[in-house]
Amino acid sequence: xxxxxxxxxxxxxxxxxxxxxxxxxxxxxxxxxxxxxxxxxxxxxxxxxxxxxxxxxxxxxxxxxxxxxxxxxxxxxxxxxxxxxxxxxxxxxxxxxxxxxxxxxxxxxxxxxxxxxxxxxxxxxxxxxxxxxxxxxxxxxxxxxxxxxxxxxxxxxxxxxxxxxxxxxxxxxxxxxxxxxxxxxxxxxxxxxxxxxxxxxxxxxxxxxxxxxxxxxxxxxxxxxxxxxxxxxxxxxxxxxxxxxxxxxxxxxxxxxxxxxxxxxxxxxxxxxxxxxxxxxxxxxxxxxxxxxxxxxxxxxxxxxxxxxxxxxxxxxxxxxxxxxxxxxxxxxxxxxxxxxxxxxxxxxxxxxxxxxxxxxxxxxxxxxxxxx
Numbered sequence: 001x002x003x004x005x006x007x008x009x010x011x012x013x014x015x016x017x018x019x020x021x022x023x024x025x026x027x028x029x030x031x032x033x034x035x036x037x038x039x040x041x042x043x044x045x046x047x048x049x050x051x052x053x054x055x056x057x058x059x060x061x062x063x064x065x066x067x068x069x070x071x072x073x074x075x076x077x078x079x080x081x082x083x084x085x086x087x088x089x090x091x092x093x094x095x096x097x098x099x100x101x102x103x104x105x106x107x108x109x110x111x112x113x114x115x116x117x118x119x120x121x122x123x124x125x126x127x128x129x130x131x132x133x134x135x136x137x138x139x140x141x142x143x144x145x146x147x148x149x150x151x152x153x154x155x156x157x158x159x160x161x162x163x164x165x166x167x168x169x170x171x172x173x174x175x176x177x178x179x180x181x182x183x184x185x186x187x188x189x190x191x192x193x194x195x196x197x198x199x200x201x202x203x204x205x206x207x208x209x210x211x212x213x214x215x216x217x218x219x220x221x222x223x224x225x226x227x228x229x230x231x232x233x234x235x236x237x238x239x240x241x242x243x244x245x246x247x248x249x250x251x252x253x254x255x256x257x258x259x260x261x262x263x264x265x266x267x268x269x270x271x272x273x274x275x276x277x278x279x280x281x282x283x284x285x286x287x288x289x290x291x292x293x294x295x296x297x298x299x300x301x302x303x304x305x306x307x308x309x310x311x312x313x314x315x316x317x318x319x320x321x322x323x324x325x326x327x328x329x330x331x332x333x334x335x336x337x338x339x340x341x342x343x344x345x346x347x348x349x350x351x352x353x354x355x356x357x358x359x360x361x362x363x364x365x366x367x368x369x370x371x372x373x
Contacts, residue, residue, distance in 0.1 A: 006099035010042025026358035076102035093128040100131035134368035162357030168290035189220030193269035203275025213325035228258025277318040289345035312344035
């Protein structure tokens with residue numbers, strides 16, 4: 001089976017890009033011949049090529065750049081016909097608008113991966129759903145249910161993402177103390193951390209707002225925010241810094257910026273917070289769980305499918321700094337409870353390997369074209 005994957009982004013900035021990398025890495029010897037078409041140039045092009053996978057670049061520009069968009073659709077279709085592809089898989093709904101039209105031109109079935117919890121009020125998502133697809137693969141029950149509400153109704157199989165668990169093996173990393181020293185982080189006192197692109201819905205400000213209550217009981221505590229600016233919300237970083245200044249937390253909150261060695265940053269933390277509003281899934285949650293960290297995440301969306309509250313993590317409402325502070329303090333006050341949660345978290349993380357993810361994804365797209373072996 002020869003499958004073309006159309007990918008809009010060519011730089012790893014978040015979970016969606018890592019998911020493609022994991023699929024390519026684990027799915028190289030699974031009876032699928034992959035060809036990845038990137039709609040922009042960037043580091044991922046060479047990274048995927050280094051796996052021995054055919055990669056191409058077809059620059060599509062933005063949807064409003066009509067001539068470039070139409071040209072890209074015809075180029076993708078031409079590549080698909082020339083290479084004898086059996087299917088086109090579009091990464092994210094925005095890509096299905098071009099890749100799905102290309103599949104129609106080439107007379108091929110298409111599948112796309114819905115990486116969000118969609119809303120039928122978003123006209124572009126409705127447009128993507130209108131374009132024929134054998135299946136819209138979803139990554140959480142919330143996403144599956146939301147996509148199923150959008151007309152026309154397409155099959156919505158569920159495939160959970162995975163995590164490269166070997167990168168998040170505590171024994172393979174320096175100790176917490178060594179890691180903090182290496183990263184220039186405070187060596188004493190609790191360290192509460194959060195990782196993600198700087199966007200309001202990711203809830204970094206909620207953790208910042210919870211810190212004064214934590215500091216009342218643990219005055220030597222610090223918070224570290226790991227993540228870079230997001231193009232769609234460039235002002236959020238300044239908002240965070242202003243909030244930190246207003247609360248008098250300049251000496252207690254560390255804005256680490258975009259970092260690549262995420263396993264080490266998470267290893268340095270005593271408590272890991274994921275404060276997003278209705279997170280579609282939450283790969284970074286599993287990464288922190290694999291390191292045995294006591295986790296706090298939102299009580300809606302993907303995290304509820306990963307975490308059992310009070311067993312392998314704690315769940316709190318989005319935007320509630322008071323309840324988030326209470327959860328952080330529970331971990332800091334009850335060290336045995338925190339250790340037990342961390343042990344259970346590591347066990348739960350094993351359910352989300354990249355091998356299992358790739359196998360499930362490949363089986364799902366195979367089932368969309370059962371006549372192809």
